[in-house]
C-alpha cells in the first residue's frame with residue numbers, strides 16, 4: 210500500500226474509533242473520553258491517541274463532519290485499498306470479462322484522484338535511469354555522429370551507417386526548448402472521445418501529444434482540440450493513406466498543415482522498411498518548405514523503454530505508440546493527462562463505441578483480456594502519477 214493509502218486508512222479507523230467512543234458515552238453521567246486525531250496520527254504514531262479531557266469536564270457537541278459520515282468512511286477505506294486490490298486483479302486479466310473491467314473502472318472513477326508528487330518523482334527517476342527521454346528520445350547530431358553504425362530497434366541484427374546525408378536531417382540536439390512543460394495532454398484516438406467536448410480543455414494544455422496523424426479539424430475539434438505540439442507518424446499510414454507520397458502528396462501536405470509547427474515523430478530506425486518512408490516524409494516537407502519538423506525516435510530509446518515495461522509485465526511484441534508517448538510525456542512534463550485511452554467496445558453506461566473517434570469501425574467482437582498496457586496505465590492513474598479522462602469533459 211502506498212503511504213498515502215496507509216495514512217487514509219489509519220485516519221479512517223481513528224475517526225471510526227472516535228465515533229464509537231462518542232456514541233457509547235453519550236449519557237451525561239458516565240465518564241467520557243475524547244480521542245483527538247492529531248497531526249502525528251498521520252505518521253502512524255500510537256501517541257496520536259490521547260486522552261485530552263478529564264471525565265468531569267463537559268464536552269462540546271459533535272459537529273457534522275464529512276469524515277464521520279459512514280458512506281464517505283467506507284469510500285475512504287475502499288479507495289485506500291484500491292491500489293492493492295487493483296494490483297491483484299490486474300494479474301488475473303484472463304479470468305475477467307469486459308464487464309468485470311468496466312466495473313473495476315467504475316470503482317476507480319468513484320474515488321477522488323490526487324496527484325502524488327512522490328510517486329511521480331520516483332516513477333520519473335526510474336524512467337530517466339532506463340531511458341532518459343530528455344537526452345535520448347530522438348536521434349540528434351549530438352548523440353549520433355557521422356560514421357555511427359546504428360542498429361535497428363526491432364531488426365537489431367541490421368545496422369544503418371549514418372553518413373553525412375542522413376546526419377544532416379537530424380536536429381543538432383534535443384529540440385524540446387520548453388522542457389519541462391507544466392501541463393501536458395496525451396490524446397489517444399479512442400471512440401470514447403466522440404461527443405466528449407474535451408477539445409477546449411485539451412487546447413489549454415502547454416504541450417499536446419497525438420498519435421498517428423489523427424484529424425483535429427472540423428466537427429471533431431470540439432471533442433479532441435486542435436492544438437498539436439508533437440504527433441507520431443506510423444510509416445504504414447504513409448503507404449496506406451497517402452500512396453507513399455506520390456499522387457497523394459498534396460493531400461498529405463494539406464493534412465499535416467493542420468498541425469501548425471508541430472514535431473512529426475517517426476520510428477525511422479525500428480524496421481528497415483520504415484527508413485525510406487520516413488526519409489520521404491522529411492524530404493517532402495522540406496521541399497515544400499512546410500513548418501512541421503520531422504524527428505526520428507532513437508532505436509536505442511525504444512529498445513530500453515520496451516525493456517523497462519517488460520519488467521512491469523508488458524510482454525507484448527512491441528509497445529503501442531500510446532504507451533511510448535505516455536512515457537515520453539511523463540519524462541517531459543510535470544502534469545500529464547490522458548484522453549481517448551479506452552480499449553473497450555462500450556462505455557461504462559453500455560453505449561457502444563467506435564474504434565476511433567474518426568471512424569465508424571466497431572472494435573473487434575469478443576473481449577479476451579484487458580491489454581496489459583492499459584492495466585499499467587490504470588495503475589499509474591491509481592498511484593496519482595497521471596490523470597485519465599474517462600468520459601465527457603465537465604465544461605465545453
Ligand SMILES: *[C@@H]1O[C@H](CO)[C@@H](O)[C@H](O)[C@H]1NC(C)=O
Pocket residue numbers: 271272273
Ligand atoms: C448533522 O446531520 C444530520 C443528518 O444529516 C442533521 O439532521 C443534523 O441537523 C446535522 N447537525 C448539524 C449540527 O449540522
Ligand SMILES: *[C@@H]1O[C@H](CO)[C@@H](O)[C@H](O)[C@H]1NC(C)=O
Pocket residue numbers: 296297300522
Ligand atoms: C503480480 O505479478 C507480478 C509479476 O508478474 C508479481 O511480481 C506480483 O507480485 C503479482 N502481484 C500480486 C498481488 O499477485
Ligand SMILES: *[C@@H]1O[C@H](CO)[C@@H](O)[C@H](O)[C@H]1NC(C)=O
Pocket residue numbers: 356357358370
Ligand atoms: C560499421 O559497419 C561496417 C560494416 O559492418 C564496418 O565496416 C565499419 O567498420 C563499422 N563502423 C564502425 C564505426 O563501427
Ligand SMILES: *[C@@H]1O[C@H](CO)[C@@H](O)[C@H](O)[C@H]1NC(C)=O
Pocket residue numbers: 427428429
Ligand atoms: C463529422 O464530419 C464528417 C465529415 O464531414 C462526417 O463523416 C461525420 O459523420 C461527422 N461526425 C459527426 C459526429 O458529426
Ligand SMILES: *[C@@H]1O[C@H](CO)[C@@H](O)[C@H](O)[C@H]1NC(C)=O
Pocket residue numbers: 400403404562563565566567568569
Ligand atoms: C459519434 O456519436 C454519434 C452519436 O452517438 C454517432 O452518431 C456517430 O456515429 C459517432 N461517430 C463516430 C465516428 O463514432
